[in-house]
Structure formats: C-alpha cells, structure tokens
Amino acid sequence: MKRSEINSIIREFEALLAKYQFVLPPFLGFTPEEWKEKGEEYGEIRDNALGWDVTDYGLGDFNKIGLTLITLRNGNFNDPRYTKTYAEKIMMLREGQLSPNHFHWKKMEDIINRGGGDVIFHLWNADENEGLADTDVEVFRDGRKYKVPAGSGIILKPGESLTLYPYTYHDFSVVPGTGSAIIGEVSMCNDDNSDNRFYEPIGRFPTIEEDEAPYRLLCNEYPAVN
Numbered sequence: 001m002k003r004s005e006i007n008s009i010i011r012e013f014e015a016l017l018a019k020y021q022f023v024l025p026p027f028l029g030f031t032p033e034e035w036k037e038k039g040e041e042y043g044e045i046r047d048n049a050l051g052w053d054v055t056d057y058g059l060g061d062f063n064k065i066g067l068t069l070i071t072l073r074n075g076n077f078n079d080p081r082y083t084k085t086y087a088e089k090i091m092m093l094r095e096g097q098l099s100p101n102h103f104h105w106k107k108m109e110d111i112i113n114r115g116g117g118d119v120i121f122h123l124w125n126a127d128e129n130e131g132l133a134d135t136d137v138e139v140f141r142d143g144r145k146y147k148v149p150a151g152s153g154i155i156l157k158p159g160e161s162l163t164l165y166p167y168t169y170h171d172f173s174v175v176p177g178t179g180s181a182i183i184g185e186v187s188m189c190n191d192d193n194s195d196n197r198f199y200e201p202i203g204r205f206p207t208i209e210e211d212e213a214p215y216r217l218l219c220n221e222y223p224a225v226n
C-alpha cells in the first residue's frame with residue numbers, strides 16, 4: 001500500500017469516529033515527530049503494539065480484503081510485565097471489504113456494531129481438521145442464544161453484538177448500501193501473531209511504499225527508546 005493511501009484511510013476513520021462521537025485516547029493523536037520524544041513511560045503501547053493498524057493482509061487489494069483497526073488496550077502473553085487479561089479494539093470496515101474467514105484457538109471475543117452500516121457475519125464450526133463443519137452453529141447474540149445452519153448470514157445493526165467462542169469460524173462484511181461500519185471488539189488478551197487461524201492462508205501487515213510522510217505511525221512502527 002502507498003503511505004498516502006494509509007494516511008487518507010486513517011483520516012477517514014478519524015472522521016467516522018468523530019461523527020459517532022467515539023473519542024480516542026491521546027496516544028492515537030501523536031505525530032511521528034512526537035513519538036521520537038516519547039520515553040519509557042509509553043512502553044506499554046510499544047511493547048503491546050497498541051494503536052493504528054491498517055492491513056490488506058499482505059494481499060495488495062485493500063478495497064476487497066482489508067481492515068482498519070485500533071488496538072486500544074491489550075495484555076501480552078509473552079511479557080509478564082503486562083498482566084491485562086482483556087483487550088479492546090475499534091475497527092472501520094468499508095462497504096466492499098471482507099474481513100476474511102478465521103477462528104481463534106484461544107481468544108473469546110465479542111464483536112459489536114458500534115455505529116454506521118449494518119454488518120453481516122457468516123459462522124461455521126471448525127471440524128476436527130480445522131476445516132468448515134456443516135453442523136448448525138450456536139449464535140450468542142446480546143443475551144439470546146439460538147442455532148443457525150452453517151454459513152448463514154447474521155446481520156448486526158448498530159448496538160448489536162455477537163459472542164464468538166474459540167473454534168468458531170467467522171467472516172464479516174458490510175451490508176451493501178448501509179455505509180462504513182464502526183466495529184468494536186471486546187475480548188480476552190489477544191495475540192494476532194499466533195492465535196488467528198485463517199481458512200485461507202494470508203499475511204498480516206501491508207508492504208508500504210513511502211510516497212509521502214506518515215500522518216500517524218502504525219502499531220509496528222514506533223521508534224525504539226534511546
């Protein structure tokens with residue numbers, strides 16, 4: 001992806017959050033220059049890769065398979081200094097973008113439509129070979145529990161959420177004509193490097209072509225503290 005594209009996506013997400021009055025903590029507004037001056041006291045953000053994340057999953061087609069997200073809080077399985085057992089993300093999914101089918105071995109998560117467009121999910125149980133089972137899937141939806149056939153579409157309107165247990169495959173996208181969605185995630189501590197089982201293998205971070213200066217640093221770009 002070009003840096004200019006990432007910059008404009010971040011600005012678009014900031015505007016969408018402002019429209020729905022979701023206010024971000026201060027560190028998300030730091031400029032790259034300001035990050036150079038931030039010392040040890042911001043170690044939690046660097047060490048746990050909190051912050052901006054624009055991904056095309058390494059596939060180079062952001063408009064079809066892409067997601068913009070912010071990790072607001074998280075623990076760290078690999079670092080005993082960070083004992084949070086929970087995590088929170090906020091995401092922007094545009095119309096036409098798919099968040100590709102995956103499950104988590106460990107993480108249980110609630111995915112919440114926080115505003116904007118309607119979001120459609122498809123759920124499958126993982127079978128013993130981590131393929132897609134054709135068994136009915138239990139849906140846990142804001143205190144309501146029911147079953148649907150594998151792969152059924154489940155639409156969440158703003159305010160609604162789904163609870164996803166480990167080994168439940170899920171993909172999601174925006175219902176066409178409803179506009180970009182703000183999607184929240186409240187989950188157990190999250191390790192994107194080791195706990196995402198994508199149905200089709202994909203990457204994680206985009207390759208970036210630096211055609212202009214970054215507006216915000218991404219969560220894997222913070223400078224080391226001297």
Ligand SMILES: [Fe+2]
Binds near residue numbers: 103109
């Ligand atoms: Fe997930």
